Every structure is written in C-alpha cells, then in structure tokens.
Amino acid sequence: NAGVMQNPRHLVRRRGQEARLRCSPMKGHSHVYWYRQLPEEGLKFMVYLQKENIIDESGMPKERFSAEFPKEGPSILRIQQVVRGDSAAYFCASSPRPGSYEQYFGPGTRLTVT
Amino acid sequence: QKEVEQDPGPLSVPEGAIVSLNCTYSNSAFQYFMWYRQYSRKGPELLMYTYSSGNKEDGRFTAQVDKSSKYISLFIRDSQPSDSATYLCAMLRGNNNDMRFGAGTRLTVKP
Numbered sequence: 001n002a003g004v005m006q007n008p009r010h011l012v013r014r015r016g017q018e019a020r021l022r023c024s025p026m027k028g029h030s031h032v033y034w035y036r037q038l039p040e041e042g043l044k045f046m047v048y049l050q051k052e053n054i055i056d057e058s059g060m061p062k063e064r065f066s067a068e069f070p071k072e073g074p075s076i077l078r079i080q081q082v083v084r085g086d087s088a089a090y091f092c093a094s095s096p097r098p099g100s101y102e103q104y105f106g107p108g109t110r111l112t113v114t
Numbered sequence: 115q116k117e118v119e120q121d122p123g124p125l126s127v128p129e130g131a132i133v134s135l136n137c138t139y140s141n142s143a144f145q146y147f148m149w150y151r152q153y154s155r156k157g158p159e160l161l162m163y164t165y166s167s168g169n170k171e172d173g174r175f176t177a178q179v180d181k182s183s184k185y186i187s188l189f190i191r192d193s194q195p196s197d198s199a200t201y202l203c204a205m206l207r208g209n210n211n212d213m214r215f216g217a218g219t220r221l222t223v224k225p
Binding site: 101 | 118122150155158160163202204206209215216
C-alpha cells in the first residue's frame with residue numbers, strides 16, 4: 001500500500017517564476033491537507049481539500065497561493081511569482097475521514113527560490 | 115504567546131535512557147493530541163494520539179495528557195539510537211481541520 005507521494009522532492013525556482021507542487025494521497029483517502037515548514041519552525045496548516053472542493057483555506061496566504069484537488073489526478077499547490085520568503089518544505093497529508101487527527105504525511109517538497 | 119509551545123532542544127541522551135518530551139498549550143478547545151516523529155529530510159510520521167485527558171501506552175512509548183494543566187508528554191523507555199529524530203506535538207480541536215504543531219524537539223540517542 002503506497003503512502004502519500006509528493007513530487008518533485010526538490011524544486012528550484014527563480015524569483016518571479018511559478019512553482020507547482022503535486023501530492024497523491026494514500027489509496028482510499030479523499031482528504032488532503034497542505035502544510036508549510038520553515039527552518040526551526042513547526043508545521044503550519046495552509047489548506048484542506050476534498051475532491052473538487054476547497055474546504056478550509058484559512059492558513060493560505062491571500063495572494064499568489066492556490067490549491068486544487070481535481071476529480072482525477074493529484075492535488076496541486078501552486079505558488080505564483082515566487083519570492084525568497086517562499087523557500088520552505090511543503091508537506092501534504094491525507095486522511096480517510098474529514099477533520100481527522102489521523103493524517104499521513106508525504107516526504108515533502110523542498111522549494112528553494114533563488 | 116504561541117498557541118503550542120515546545121522546547122526545541124536539542125536533547126541528547128545515552129542509549130537505554132528514559133526520554134521525556136513535553137508541550138504546553140493555551141487553547142482549552144483542543145481535544146486531540148498527537149505526537150509525530152520526523153527523521154531528517156523526511157515527512158512526519160504519526161506515533162501516537164490521545165483523545166482528551168489520560169495516558170496511552172504503545173510499546174516503549176507512553177503519551178500523557180493533562181488538560182487541567184494544558185500539558186502533554188511523550189515518554190520513550192529504553193531509548194535506542196534509531197529514536198534519534200525530531201519529535202513534534204500536534205493538537206486539534208473537534209470538527210476542525212487546522213492541526214496546530216509545536217516547533218519540534220530534536221532528540222539524539224547516543225550508542
């Protein structure tokens with residue numbers, strides 16, 4: 001049973017470019033969460049999605065960030081016009097139920113903005 | 115004041131020692147309390163969860179929650195070098211999606 005998959009594992013972007021991060025949840029999970037982890041800081045919740053719906057985006061920056069979880073395919077976190085401050089590790093997690101403590105994390109995508 | 119406080123360490127212990135990791139929190143609405151283990155350059159792995167107050171044991175690991183003091187602990191008995199990792203506490207309100215994490219405590223168990 002494959003775990004949560006994220007790609008790419010490492011992504012380098014120049015300031016002003018777009019970053020697209022992909023997350024495939026565990027088989028049978030239809031709830032996806034995105035988190036950001038800055039150096040020496042804990043994970044910060046960004047957004048919670050179900051298939052074709054954004055349920056809670058209270059942790060998402062108001063500009064340049066968007067997320068989707070289409071009916072087919074992985075969940076995508078998109079960051080437009082990246083800035084140096086966007087450099088971080090981005091993790092997605094999936095769960096079998098809504099609002100669940102039982103979240104399984106992927107290996108993360110490490111974004112570096114040069 | 116942060117909603118979840120966790121001493122970042124680092125904490126270094128000899129193999130076989132009992133390790134105590136702790137978090138405090140300020141929001142009394144938290145109902146689920148989790149401990150995650152994160153190895154370097156990896157994603158967090160759920161170790162244990164507790165609902166409301168009480169103790170929970172799983173092998174060498176024991177989780178304790180004291181809601182009256184807003185204090186949670188994770189104990190690791192007979193610690194092994196393979197336990198060397200960062201340990202993150204996390205908390206969740208009921209019917210809520212916004213899991214709040216501590217900053218993590220970096221643990222090293224020396225052979």
